[in-house]
Amino acid sequence: MTRRQRRFSLIGAALGVLALAVALVLSALKDSIVFFNSPTEVVEKHVKPGTRIRIGGLVKEGSVSRGEGLAVRFEVTDGKGTVSVAYQGLLPDLFREGQGVVAEGALDSAGTFRADSVLAKHDETYMPKDVADALKKQGHWKDEKKLGAAPGGSTQ
Amino acid sequence: MMIAELGHYALVLALALALVQACVPMIGARKDDPVLMAVAGPTAVAQFCFVAIAFAALTMCYVRSDFSVVNVFENSHSAKPLIYKLSGVWGNHEGSMLLWVLILSVFGALVALFGANLPARLKANVLAVQSSIAVAFILFILVTSNPFLRIPDAPLEGRDLNPILQDPGLAIHPPLLYVGYVGLSISFSFAIAALIDRRIDAAWARWVRPWTLLAWMFLTLGIAMGSYWAYYTLGWGGWWFWDPVENASFMPWLAATALLHSALVMEKRDALKVWTILLAILAFSLSLIGTFLVRSGVLTSVHAFATDPTRGVFILAILLLFIGGSLALFALRAPLLKQGGLFAPISREGALVLNNLFLVSACATVFIGTLYPLVLEALTGEKISVGAPFFNATFAPLFVPLLIAMPFGPLLAWKRGDLLGVAQRLVGAAGIAAIAVAVIFAMEGGGPLLVPFAIGLALYVMAGALTEILERTGLLKVPLATAFARGRGLPRSAWGATFAHFGLGITLLGVIGETQWSLERIAELKPGQSISIRRYDLHFDGVTTRQGPNYRELAAHFTVRRHGDLVGVMEPAKRSFPSRGTATTETALMTRGVSQLYLSLGDPNPDGSLAVRLYYKPLVLLIWFGAVVMVIGGALSLSDRRLRVGAPKPARSKAALSPAE
Numbered sequence: 001m002t003r004r005q006r007r008f009s010l011i012g013a014a015l016g017v018l019a020l021a022v023a024l025v026l027s028a029l030k031d032s033i034v035f036f037n038s039p040t041e042v043v044e045k046h047v048k049p050g051t052r053i054r055i056g057g058l059v060k061e062g063s064v065s066r067g068e069g070l071a072v073r074f075e076v077t078d079g080k081g082t083v084s085v086a087y088q089g090l091l092p093d094l095f096r097e098g099q100g101v102v103a104e105g106a107l108d109s110a111g112t113f114r115a116d117s118v119l120a121k122h123d124e125t126y127m128p129k130d131v132a133d134a135l136k137k138q139g140h141w142k143d144e145k146k147l148g149a150a151p152g153g154s155t156q
Numbered sequence: 157m158m159i160a161e162l163g164h165y166a167l168v169l170a171l172a173l174a175l176v177q178a179c180v181p182m183i184g185a186r187k188d189d190p191v192l193m194a195v196a197g198p199t200a201v202a203q204f205c206f207v208a209i210a211f212a213a214l215t216m217c218y219v220r221s222d223f224s225v226v227n228v229f230e231n232s233h234s235a236k237p238l239i240y241k242l243s244g245v246w247g248n249h250e251g252s253m254l255l256w257v258l259i260l261s262v263f264g265a266l267v268a269l270f271g272a273n274l275p276a277r278l279k280a281n282v283l284a285v286q287s288s289i290a291v292a293f294i295l296f297i298l299v300t301s302n303p304f305l306r307i308p309d310a311p312l313e314g315r316d317l318n319p320i321l322q323d324p325g326l327a328i329h330p331p332l333l334y335v336g337y338v339g340l341s342i343s344f345s346f347a348i349a350a351l352i353d354r355r356i357d358a359a360w361a362r363w364v365r366p367w368t369l370l371a372w373m374f375l376t377l378g379i380a381m382g383s384y385w386a387y388y389t390l391g392w393g394g395w396w397f398w399d400p401v402e403n404a405s406f407m408p409w410l411a412a413t414a415l416l417h418s419a420l421v422m423e424k425r426d427a428l429k430v431w432t433i434l435l436a437i438l439a440f441s442l443s444l445i446g447t448f449l450v451r452s453g454v455l456t457s458v459h460a461f462a463t464d465p466t467r468g469v470f471i472l473a474i475l476l477l478f479i480g481g482s483l484a485l486f487a488l489r490a491p492l493l494k495q496g497g498l499f500a501p502i503s504r505e506g507a508l509v510l511n512n513l514f515l516v517s518a519c520a521t522v523f524i525g526t527l528y529p530l531v532l533e534a535l536t537g538e539k540i541s542v543g544a545p546f547f548n549a550t551f552a553p554l555f556v557p558l559l560i561a562m563p564f565g566p567l568l569a570w571k572r573g574d575l576l577g578v579a580q581r582l583v584g585a586a587g588i589a590a591i592a593v594a595v596i597f598a599m600e601g602g603g604p605l606l607v608p609f610a611i612g613l614a615l616y617v618m619a620g621a622l623t624e625i626l627e628r629t630g631l632l633k634v635p636l637a638t639a640f641a642r643g644r645g646l647p648r649s650a651w652g653a654t655f656a657h658f659g660l661g662i663t664l665l666g667v668i669g670e671t672q673w674s675l676e677r678i679a680e681l682k683p684g685q686s687i688s689i690r691r692y693d694l695h696f697d698g699v700t701t702r703q704g705p706n707y708r709e710l711a712a713h714f715t716v717r718r719h720g721d722l723v724g725v726m727e728p729a730k731r732s733f734p735s736r737g738t739a740t741t742e743t744a745l746m747t748r749g750v751s752q753l754y755l756s757l758g759d760p761n762p763d764g765s766l767a768v769r770l771y772y773k774p775l776v777l778l779i780w781f782g783a784v785v786m787v788i789g790g791a792l793s794l795s796d797r798r799l800r801v802g803a804p805k806p807a808r809s810k811a812a813l814s815p816a817e
Contacts, residue, residue: 036539090758
């Protein structure tokens with residue numbers, strides 16, 4: 001084999017593996033991606049029943065009801081829209097009314113979201129008010145204005 | 157009470173030293189001035205000392221629970237056990253960045269102290285590049301993430317560390333991971349130094365390999381430790397989630413693994429120089445990208461990143477500077493590097509190139525899966541989640557050919573190999589795999605073919621890894637003592653490769669066993685009721701409450717019987733931490749051989765029943781045991797005499813070098 005042929009076989013192998021990787025990525029991107037929606041978007045976009053999606057928002061106060069076995073129903077809201085969620089299984093430690101939550105699953109024909117996994121989003125950077133004020137005075141405080149979780153590392 | 161200020165001051169001094177170290181030796185190398193070049197060593201050691209003082213100062217603030225320091229107040233509590241006061245130092249953004257810089261300076265100091273046999277110019281350039289990274293990150297800490305800030309009216313009590321982080325596994329996981337992550341900076345500095353100096357040869361690869369190996373070992377341990385921590389803490393038995401934070405450490409691992417293999421080719425055959433340099437740059441770039449992902453807040457929410465972008469933008473600037481700068485330098489200088497030894501496609505070199513192709517492609521798919529959602533959200537506002545299905549569909553198919561080819565590599569000769577001959581030598585390994593496939597297929601009574609074949613592949617990888625050692629020691633053919641003597645005579649790096657490859661096979665076996673044969677039971681139990689899983693009966697005896705140092709605990713007591721014989725007790729618990737108003741689930745694990753019973757609690761119901769989740773996890777411990785075996789392989793290879801000797805004697809004939817692994 002000449003140097004040129006060797007180089008071509010090398011480049012050929014590289015391109016082959018690369019093409020395989022690209023093909024795999026493209027097909028996986030088409031099939032295995034789950035879109036994230038807020039309750040308002042679920043209502044407005046008319047998400048088709050059976051399509052796998054993730055929804056996220058706050059667990060509505062007073063909406064959690066436990067049924068037979070480990071069945072749980074609750075409502076997820078973003079202040080505007082509300083979606084009722086049914087789930088069977090153990091809820092995460094940080095799951096609580098008024099706290100953030102993310103659920104993955106699909107809508108059924110009745111418009112209830114059947115979740116097969118529930119993750120709690122929890123603002124772990126709770127701070128007593130007077131300390132927060134003291135920090136604000138010092139200019140070390142940056143407002144965190146949003147629903148749900150604060151980034152673990154970017155407070156004060 | 158001046159400790160925090162002392163730490164702050166030490167960090168500023170370290171910055172000044174880093175600036176000197178980044179400039180002076182490089183100018184010295186350019187002017188060929190030995191005095192200027194010699195500045196590098198002492199400043200590297202001094203820089204390390206001052207960063208260490210800063211780190212010690214922060215640690216002291218934590219140990220003394222000095223809540224007048226914002227960072228301590230936010231992440232510590234006076235009632236916390238000492239070990240978590242210590243781990244609290246790096247359990248937060250500011251402290252972990254300080255640890256990052258500390259490890260960076262440790263590696264710089266190590267090169268300064270143990271790099272006596274390096275050529276002066278290379279050493280000066282390496283330390284200067286290393287220090288320029290330190291300049292960027294110390295500046296980042298001082299400007300955006302100062303851990304030494306004070307609160308004027310000190311609160312009496314701290315807010316405590318996030319309870320989920322109060323765990324021995326997580327106390328040591330970040331330091332291990334950071335040593336790996338940041339250790340790759342040395343390979344990067346060597347690569348840039350070589351490009352600046354326009355000189356690169358086999359000796360360069362021999363200097364770089366031990367550092368890469370060291371970083372790789374810690375990265376492996378760190379990832380395995382993090383995975384085990386997630387497994388027993390999060391309460392639902394998963395050990396790998398393809399979570400962006402995990403991917404952030406996995407991508408550098410894949411690149412570092414590729415780098416180890418390509419540096420081998422460069423060291424032995426003087427080939428693949430350009431590629432090896434590029435990999436060294438990429439591996440550390442992926443570490444930087446990982447740091448950006450984890451530390452900028454971009455993962456939690458692109459939106460949060462947009463509202464408070466100071467830190468993110470700063471790290472992004474560091475990223476662009478180092479990755480862009482090094483790639484630009486690479487583009488300019490790489491064509492000037494001389495081509496090295498020739499090899500046929502079927503050869504040890506060819507096999508290692510194939511290894512690199514697959515590892516890098518696999519790494520690229522992880523990269524796309526991790527960054528695509530972020531880019532999409534930043535551009536269109538559309539939120540998607542790319543989870544396990546994506547990675548299983550892309551990563552796994554790329555890893556399978558790699559695993560099939562893996563045993564061939566060490567058996568092929570350098571320069572020109574005999575594929576058919578090697579295939580014949582692997583007949584034994586393939587035979588073992590075939591028997592396993594048949595046995596498991598029969599045991600499963602049909603079912604999906606995937607499982608038996610996956611197990612077969614794992615056994616083939618393990619047997620294939622042993623083939624080389626078996627042949628070279630003549631075990632099973634010559635008397636045991638002779639084989640033993642031959643085994644001792646083999647280079648340690650050959651043993652290292654065998655262990656590392658064998659370890660990968662073990663991990664694979666664990667992964668397959670856990671994912672395919674795992675059993676799950678979820679139930680609500682009242683005291684006196686039982687739950688059973690795969691021949692084990694768990695009897696729920698009742699609950700007790702206990703008081704821990706900074707939490708209250710509700711523990712459930714279970715008696716475990718197998719076929720009626722008492723095996724032991726399991727006590728899963730729920731802990732509530734009043735200081736944060738949060739709770740954690742403490743899983744109970746019972747190890748049976750390499751399999752485990754896994755029991756975790758849900759919430760207690762008003763009627764007195766308790767929700768429990770019970771798993772039987774076959775072979776699960778092999779996942780992490782395999783990683784430990786890989787690390788042992790790395791350590792064996794690192795202890796190889798030839799790596800410690802440093803500069804190779806130039807003029808020994810190639811033929812004399814090639815048979816040795």
